[in-house]
Amino acid sequence: MIITPNKLYKILLKEFGDLNWWPMDKSYHEKNGSDPRFEVIVGAILTQNTAWSNVEKALINLKSQNMLNIKNIFDVNITELQGLIRPSGFFKQKTKRLKDFTSYLKTRYQGDLDYFFDRDMYTIREELLSLKGIGPETADSIILYAGNLPIFVVDAYTRRICERLPLNTNISYEEIQKFFETELSHNYTKKELTKVYNELHASIVLFAKTYCKKNPECIKCSLKKFCSFKRDLFQ
Ligand code: SF4
Structure with missing residues (x-):
């Protein structure tokens, strides 16, 4: 089965809900102006x-x-x-x-x-x-x-998931970023995209820390039916 960035976003959103990144101490800033x-x-x-x-x-x-x-x-x-x-x-x-x-x-x-x-x-x-x-x-x-502006962040967790599923096996940062942004920008308005990129990056990080670790916990993973790494692992 094929997975796309938008499908990945929907599955992870269903699993983790809104994560409201970036973690920051709003009360500190209110108090200190x-x-x-x-x-x-x-x-x-x-x-x-x-x-x-x-x-x-x-x-x-x-x-x-x-x-x-x-x-x-x-x-x-x-x-x-x-x-x-x-x-x-x-x-x-x-x-x-x-x-x-x-x-x-x-x-x-x-x-x-x-x-x-x-x-x-x-x-x-x-x-x-x-x-x-x-x-x-x-x-x-x-x-x-x-800045609350619509750009997709790529990190080591994004690369790991892209490689394992696989979703996109490009090496360069910009190519992976473009791959996500091209599909997602066809599905959401510019205003929606900031929220989508925010939540998708946050949920990829949480997903990789929870399931898709160096030694992955594939049994509990909601993406296992899409994953060729898992298939190779259990063959
Ligand atoms: S099935 Fe395993 S390797 Fe594949 S995405 Fe899930 S946790 Fe990662």
């Missing part, structure tokens, strides 16, 4: 090469010092910031990335995320990709989850 979109940006940078549970520890540290806003990250000294984000790993490199990113937002956009995101999505993407340490997955996570 800060912009929750900046938490997404910080999380997207800190999650590079590490598990989300480590990022959460770093975010708790940042919140405890009221650091989850552009101004305070821009002002804080480097050693203090390194100490706060240490749990996320590669903390020296990530401190530099956070400093560079906030400096870029302050210099070019007066630290105003409305100003930053209120532009053509592909111009934003190109600009993000020109920053050192911001690759396609980080850039697209920022655009989708902070």
Whole structure:
């Protein structure tokens, strides 16, 4: 049986419901008058090469010092910031990335995320990709989850599921992204697509962590009837 991105979306939505990503602490931002979109940006940078549970520890540290806003990250000294984000790993490199990113937002956009995101999505993407340490997955996570703009995020979990089903065995990030976006954009309006990409990426991550792990739990998997990897495994 053939599975398509839209079928995958519908099955995972039925299984997991709305996951309402990106995880962020709205009450913290309400209390402190800060912009929750900046938490997404910080999380997207800190999650590079590490598990989300480590990022959460770093975010708790940042919140405890009221650091989850552009101004305070821009002002804080480097050693203090390194100490706060240490749990996320590669903390020296990530401190530099956070400093560079906030400096870029302050210099070019007066630290105003409305100003930053209120532009053509592909111009934003190109600009993000020109920053050192911001690759396609980080850039697209920022655009989708902070900017609320319709772009599909590809990660290692997406690649694993694409390969195993198989759904799409292209190697390049952009080819896999295009494959998902081409089919889904024929089925949903532009407005709906942001929500679809948001939920689909979130549910792929949850699905891969729950069932399609390195050693998959195929018996409980709702995609098993489509999966050739499972067929090979149990032959
Ligand atoms: S059947 Fe197994 S290998 Fe295939 S998608 Fe499900 S968990 Fe992954």
